[in-house]
Amino acid sequence: MKSLLSLPSRLHGLLAAALVPGLLHAGYLREEIPLPPGEVMEIGSIALMPGDKVAVTTRRGDLWICDGAYGDDLSQVKWHRFAEHLHEPLGMFWKDDSLWLTQRPELTRIQDTDGDGLGDVFETVCDDWGINGDYHEYAFGSTPDREGNVWIVLCLTGSFHARSDWRGWCVRVTPEGEMIPTCSGIRSPGGIGFNAAGDCFYTDNQGVWNGSSSLKWLRPGSFQGNPTANRYHQLADLPAPPEPRDGSRILTERERFPELVPPAVILPHGKVGQSPTAVITDHSGGKFGPFAGQVLVGEQTHSQVQRVHLEKVNGLYQGAVFHFLEGFEAGIVPMRLSDSGTLFIGGTNRGWASRGSKPFTFERVRWDGKTDFEIHTMSARPDGFELTFTKPVDPDAAADPGRYAMRAWTYLYQSKYGSPEVDDSRPTVTAARVSDDGRTVRLVVDGLVRGHVHQLDLREVPSAGGEKLAHASAWYTLNEIPHPTR
Amino acid sequence: MRLPLVLATLVAAPLAAQDGGQLYATYCSACHANDGLGATGGQFPPLAESEWLRGEPDRAIKIVLHGLSGPIEVGGRGYNLIMPPQGAALPDDQIAAILSYVRTSWGNRESAVTPQQVADLRLATAQRDKPYTAAGLLKQHPIPREPSALRNLTSRIYHGQWDKLPDFDPLEARNIEEEHDGRISVTHADREDHFGLVWEGEFVAEKSAVHRFRLACDDGARVVIDGKELLKVDGTGPISADRSDEKGIRLEAGAHPIRIEYFEARGHEDIVLAWKLPGGTSRWHYLSESETGPNRGGRPSIPIEPTPERAAIYRNFIAGTTPRAIGIGLPGGINFAWSADHLAPELAWTGPFIDAGRHWTARGQGAQEPAGHRLVRLSRTPAFPAEARFRGYTLDPAGNPTFRITRPGVVIEDAYRAREGHLLRTLRSRGEETRTRVLVADTGSIERLDDTTWRLSDTLVVRIAGGRPEFDGRKLHLTLAPADSVTLTYIWR
Structure with missing residues (x-):
């Protein structure tokens, strides 16, 4: 904190509050990045730029570039405003010497051609989707996929209706600006991104036809479950999406309609979060801890970051969600994780409240090399699950099946808002086999239920060194039970 | 080593006992805050001493079941947000537990809610497919009025054309009325323009404390307590945050003479007067028929x-x-x-x-x-x-x-x-x-x-x-x- 003493007094109040780092839990250090004084920085997008610069946009539509966000001394951070008053941008990346921005009405490529530090070319790449003046018609844009396409999820009108073209759909925009309608059935997204394999995922919020919030796989041609905006298939001569039965179950309906892709990972409402947002993948190769390749999901209401382990079984994505990082200062909306292992999060709670009580925030998280005792992965097996851990488990305790408690349930697939947990079931762990290195535990489970979320609690399984799990629950969405091999 | 097993089982058990406080923390507190004052310094509506909880629980049950959308005033402050419906996600016993907790916490002293009450209203409103509006809900379930702290209230009506508060003493009143409900109201005037009103009575303080008073009016008004002017908004203009006044005064428990003078030039007319006790959780209590605060619907100018x-x-x-x-x-x-x-x-x-x-x-x-x-x-x-x-x-x-x-x-x-x-x-x-x-x-x-x-x-x-x-x-x-x-x-x- 010595660096504070030399700061100009105007900045002092701001930074003194901001620069007290918070230890999330072993190994992860959370720090607030000082913001330009007097500015309302309700951050909606983050883009990583060359030269260790970071660009952000605010809900007010300002685009700022931050220098020094990777530095050890955050009091040296410098900001400059690159563009002003764009239309509620939610998604940004850097490519070809330009910032590419998904804002409410369009995908825009922004350049500074005269080098004066201000954006001067605002090229409209694509504006082929409808907006009608409703504030809830948000557009969340991805980074480019491997072909350079930007994936954009278009929230329903008011999050309930389809009153403008392609609301409730996911579209891809090619580098040439062509819009390709890609998936139907979307309700109210909070973020979009790619997993390690390059497949696109988005988060959709609990509400009509969403019993719980979830992480969903945007398989091209798929129906994501909300039929409100089905009729727009007529605009492009696409096949009609399914009309599911109200009050059914996702599993039942997807067996009728193969194009209905079930949520890859349900984020059980209340238990895991209430408003999932950003979707990013850890490409740091271990610089952000032991979870390389896993997906991180932002959570606005609970001001948290959840961790997701995905796998593909019988052609569908599924997997487990774990609590990971928490205690952020406002509701998280965008996230970016640099290859060098710095996680940036931005947040706001205007209009949608959050546990973090500040109106807005910009923070970073870095890993210092210490590893907590965590469940690393949870994978489905034909007769149970396989767990891996970040540290060896206590072999005796971990081999006791009585220390694993399990509950499974699903949700009504219905036009009402949300759903209770239904079709409750109690699978039993009948055997737990610990690997020689103590890193893997194979659970044999009696009573797996296809299509259900399986909650696993293992609080009383310590590490070989006697540590308790930092997060002792996992929620696995068992869309498919793997076939026995051989 | 049997104890850990018991614990593990407990951890995995659902919230069978329906702990209202725990459920509130999980599902409600992000917006309404753990202290019931509304998240982010009251950017979201408070539940502590909210008049919307007053009386029968039906109003609150319906909001939780089906949500609430659009403008609403709570405790004299305007909000325009969306409360998502919870009826499809939370069962009757959990809603009852949450509402019982809310209605008995943070100074709220309302009755508990039973799962049967929730079940009955769920059935009665089963056809509803969209959130309530504040106005629609008030028609079904008006908020019971709390008794005014004004006693022995009289009003005098004057006619005249003013653009500032006149000295009413030498003027002759057209009419004198007793106001038994203890509420001041411009609707009791016999005309819509060019009149004045003077109310006199007693403000009954329940306890000795600093009482804050707030006045907003269209056009001018002033409030005199114990013979001293406390609040004044003079000249002509609409009710707004700029045309309001708020001050505290220490009052001992008991009755205090109060005099409120008011004039209306032309156009709209209204007066809003309220008081509250110190402390973040205490609410405004209205002495006027109008309960529209100066912050109502107001948004900052940027x-x-x-x-x-x-x-x-x-x-x-x-x-x-x-x-x-x-x-x-x-x-x-x-x-x-x-x-x-x-x-x-x-x-x-x-x-x-x-x-x-x-x-x-x-x-x-x-x-x-x-x-x-x-x-x-x-x-x-x-x-x-x-x-x-x-x-x-x-x-x-x-x-x-x-x-x-x-x-x-x-x-x-x-x-x-x-x-x-x-x-x-x-x-x-x-x-x-x-x-x-x-x-x-x-x-x-x-x-x-x-x-x-x-x-x-x-x-x-x-x-x-x-x-x-x-x-x-x-x-x-x-x-x-x-x-x-x-x-x-x-x-x-």
């Missing part, structure tokens, strides 16, 4: 203006044009809104540019009216042939925009800047040998002044250099030839 050196831009919903609106404020108070749907400047106005308060607070609902004056709606239909597309814009170092439009084989640039109080617009066409017909104006009152000049409205004239303007009696068009450049000068007068 004006956006260009600097002398650089134009301002504002991309958001602007009333009077299409959703893809791009507002431009040029130095010197020359403003326009360019529609990226219709590829045209559809609104033009002078003076202040625009207020972002609507879009930059709460969820930012609705379209914002331009801030200035001499607003002209130039056109409201596409200005270019159907295949024309918006390609974005460039900003010069002074922030002046040039919009880019393409048609097959043609690029059109539409550039703007301010000059000598006028709006200067230059249209250029590049590309193949294709002419482009462009709608300039369709204001409904276009009048040709000479070969190059048209009056577009009472206050706006356009002069067009080049482009062979055509006026068909209703619409004004021009035609852009290849490599052509047409200059339009919009002149306000």
